[in-house]
Amino acid sequence: MRDHHRPMTPGAGFFDEIDAGDDPAMLQEAADRAATLLVRGARGSADADVADRVLHLAETEGLETLAELWAGSPADSLAGSLWRLYLIRAWVYADPAGVAAQFEAGRAQAQVARVVAGVADPPGPDELRAMVDDVLRGITAGDFADVLLRASAFARVVTTGRASLDAGHDETVRLLTLAEQLESAAHLEMRRELA
Template identity: 50%
Template sequence: MPEFSKPSMPGAALFESLPGGDDPAERSAAGHRIANLLVRGAHDPQDQVFVDRVLHLADAEGLGVIAELWSQAPAQTVSGALWRLYVLRTWVYRNPLQAAREFAAGKAYAPVQEVLAGVVDPPGPDEVITLVDTVVRGILAPDFDIALDRAAAFAHIVGVGRSQSEDGDPASAARLMDTARQLRAAAEAERRGDLH
């Protein structure tokens, strides 16, 4: 995705709040735990305290601090799916005009995906941002698979639009299509009960 730079590494505040601190395996395990708690919810008071600390950190430092923990996760895991949602949302916020333009260009080639994505016609920057926010808000709902499907449809359409554009970048269009496939596979795994 052009003009997208990887978020900065999590700050010391996050690592101080996690057992194991700077150990990469501990960070990965913490990221996995956070992702599952955010999607599945807390089931005991100790988990709720942890979720509250995570959400406070996200409010104070930004979601990128937490999302970085998910950056190395396999695509068909909860944390890997959340990383892909985070990257897609960050790109749309940084480039809403480009996202709207590429979505508009791609929807003619992917009408079924357009229905799944759910962007109003014509899609302007505000509509694209609203879609992405709606998808991300869906991660806390029991229909996480639907949120993943919608994000996959959006990434697919934008990837097609980018590939059709005269100044489009074929490599980044292909990466968007890969992201769409990964999100779709994660949604299918979620429906089977295999997304962990």
Template identity: 45%
Template sequence: MSEPARHHRPIVAADLERLVEGSVEGEPSARMELAHATAAALVSVGRNTAGDDEPTDRLVRLADTVGLDTLAELWRGAPPDSLPGALWALYLLRTWCTENGSEVARLYRTGRSLAPVDEVVAGVRDDADPNAIAAVADDVLNGLYQGELDVALERGAAFFRVVAAGREFLATDGPDGDAERHRAGRNRACADGLGRAADAWRDGTLP
């Protein structure tokens, strides 16, 4: 199991940065092809080394290593129900939960009673404190690489829906509340894309 991890290690750091630098001025079709190729390569690496914690941990912390901006350049423009689009949503979720854990925890705790089914699927510990929020974001990415990929996508989707419910409930009247409702809509759009991606993975049609 150690040989694949050593062979693929450059792909999750320097090579991703190099690919992004070469793609910035590229044609949209070429950039989309690169998005799909890199997403498929990462998932393949992760699933081929399942059971080996070291390479999986590197993949989970990929945004910490190469920077979220690098992943955005690669994947943000992909359809939300595609593999690169789903990866972008999950890495964005992890970064958000890690860097803004208190705020995400507040939204999640508010929304959990408003979306009880999604709250169960998301699987956040009962206290739903910032540590629990960060842990579930790591668990979702771990599941992407070491568990059932569709289940990981569904957990991510459920998490976004609970947060969206919390945002909507807490939104006040006026411009600030309108901004929060807009963010809730974006959270739901992420959830819908991840849900469609999970269905496509089960059907063998995930692009």
């Protein structure tokens, strides 16, 4: 005959960890839902105000807020792709003249990518800002795969320019990685597998 014991209960501190912070799975789910709503819900909207709100999301909500929401998301997800797109825009706006010089240095060697990126000729700071804004407006008005391919092509041209200017190896490698991630995400989107 077996004695029955009361089940052991954890001490009061056992559940403290649960209440002390946010559930990472729930945060990731919220990030994924927000990205899906932004990309899938806004697509096809003819409302210029919607496109403008999407374009200026990082400014109105803060890049830090978007980082908290999406920076940890995998590159092959909608959330990770959006983070990379807003990061490119923030970078161009932070140093338009420097990025324009790097784009100019790379465009002769990356002809196809230059054409896909769609930057006006000559590519000055204003033209680069207009291009990244146009790319982000494409989230609501265009094909998201095209948005990702344009951003990837732009990053490739700048990467080529940075390499020719010896503009910092580590940052150049990171930018090339970002370009490859955006291109890979675009191919997933074309296959309707980007979520």
